[in-house]
Amino acid sequence: MFGASAPDAWIDTLVDHWRGRQEWILAHQMDIAGIAAPTGAEERRAAHVESQLRAMEGIDTHRDRHGNVCAVMVPASAGAGVDRAPLVCLAHLDTVFDRETPLVIHREGSIVRCPGIGDNSRGLAVLLALAQTLGAADVRGRLARPVHLIATVGEEGIGDLRGARGWFDDRSAASHIDPFAVIAIDGPGDDTVVHRAPGSVRLRITVTGPGGHSWTDADTVSPVAAVGHLIAGISRLAHERPSGTTIAATRVSGGESLTAIPTQCWVDIDIRGIRQADIDGLRASTMTLLSRAIQEERSRHPRTTLDLQVTVLGERPAGSISEQHRLVRAAVVATAAVGRDARPAIASTDANIPLSRGIPAIALGAGGTGGGAHTRDEWYDDRDSHRGVERLLRLVLTLATSRPSIDDLER
Ligand SMILES: [Zn+2]
Structure with a gap:
């Protein structure tokens, strides 16, 4: 059954692999945080994320007309059992800080201080980890549906979710097949499951x-x-x-x-x-x-x-799915698998756009803890960050390789 089956051994192997690579993710996170990306001026950070994705195997990367960086992984086998409805993961590029804000990184052990270090350099770094995982030949061979990883522009404040909105507008103009499910990866955290979007x-x-x-x-x-x-x-x-x-x-x-x-x-x-x-x-x-x-x-x-x-x-726009929705339940199962109790939550993220259009969506943190988001005193603590990464890996790999029809995700 979808989301509740015993974890496959190959997923355990990948989870173990990433448990040993938390420093790889943190290094990318700090690189990203050092590049200014005010809402409406995300170009430099977008170019950096795009070049990282282009260097990975098995991924088709392009920039769309809104400035979003789009990475697509298609199933290696296009035969029967492959669903055309994609799984979509979003992580926003922009920050609330203007170009003049100094982006100096201070690290002391597991704690890193820098404006934007958690929101959303953390989400973007974990998006890169997901890309590397999903693009690998052995994982692509298991994909049951396309996966789109989108680094979005214009999420914060005046951006009004511009990048996510544009991506979903273009998607619905180009294809009648709605995404199967959407996960917005936003900030640190490993237990909340945002399923209501004010x-x-x-x-x-x-x-x-x-x-x-x-x-x-x-x-x-x-x-x-x-x-x-x-x-x-x-x-x-x-x-x-x-x-x-x-x-x-x-x-x-x-x-x-x-x-x-x-x-x-x-x-x-x-x-x-x-x-x-x-x-x-x-x-x-x-x-x-x-x-x-x-x-x-x-x-x-x-x-x-x-x-x-x-x-x-x-x-x-507002939107929500119920706590009983299979996507939420799958996220709860993935949260329990890393030893955490899932907390249903309400927040405004890129997931607002799909939720407002009746497309199942949630928002999850990308591991670690943090505070001071949207202030110059923002900090991030990498302790136990593998739990949040593992939760996302388990959920994304389960959704990307299982074959329930889109009707199985009840609205
Ligand atoms: Zn954010």
Whole structure:
């Protein structure tokens, strides 16, 4: 049975091999961390990862139009029993740090300090280990489906999962066969299994008006007043929101002078939720509140008008699969196999994109522990890191070499 069978001896052999190569993975991890990769400027790090992949056997490597580095392993035998639905592993290239952030690596024993050392240099280094494993002739001979390893751009913050989104868009345009399963490899860790992906929408609402002198033009509409009505409404909405959601006005700016009717005011609204329908509902409510706020201000100053612009600053789709889904259960089995208790988790990762499209996906750590992610004090501890690597190897090798049909992964 899929995911629950006794581990094959050949997988044990590979696991043993990698247990002795933790320094190989850590050396790659430190090399990667030393190359700046701000969201939107991942080129140097992408080129480095691409050259590492090109040097390995059995892998077809290319860069896609979004900047993702794509490594494909096809089964050595294309005969019966080979499924065309691929297994896909994603690891993001980008970091939250700008180009000026010093990327100096300090290592003391098993602990390494450097911005981005865990998130996601660790995931990328383990992606290279997976590539080397899967590309080897004896493993390729066992593959029951293609495997795509993708180092993605634009995962963090303003990137809005751009690389993963582009890859899945292109995939669905080129093929009617959805991936069999997707694993996002993100940061350190060896026990969480992320199967719920919260979504978000970030809006900037800009209101503009004619402005004027605050004494002589006192009957003119005010963008600041309109935005004020909106913020009051958002704050009431935040108290009535459905569980598993948040909504807040997070930034506001407007006006030009102490003694003038403002010509402009903007407000940023941050909406988050576990279920996409709730996010869509809060977004629609925001638009209703906005038109009421504009009407209210205009009704008091009927001779002048306000203009309005809504810009989407960010959008991450939500999605999830149940804890009982076979992919989650397979990950739980792999976690138990390395002596850890699996913890179901919720997080925003590249897995948001497949999950939002009904494609089974999870996110897993790449071994070791760490802290201070997204800060300059980020650290990573390589102690017992083989457990997380072993968990991924067992899961990926099981999924890549087993032959359940895509229907066996219930949605
Ligand atoms: Zn990350």
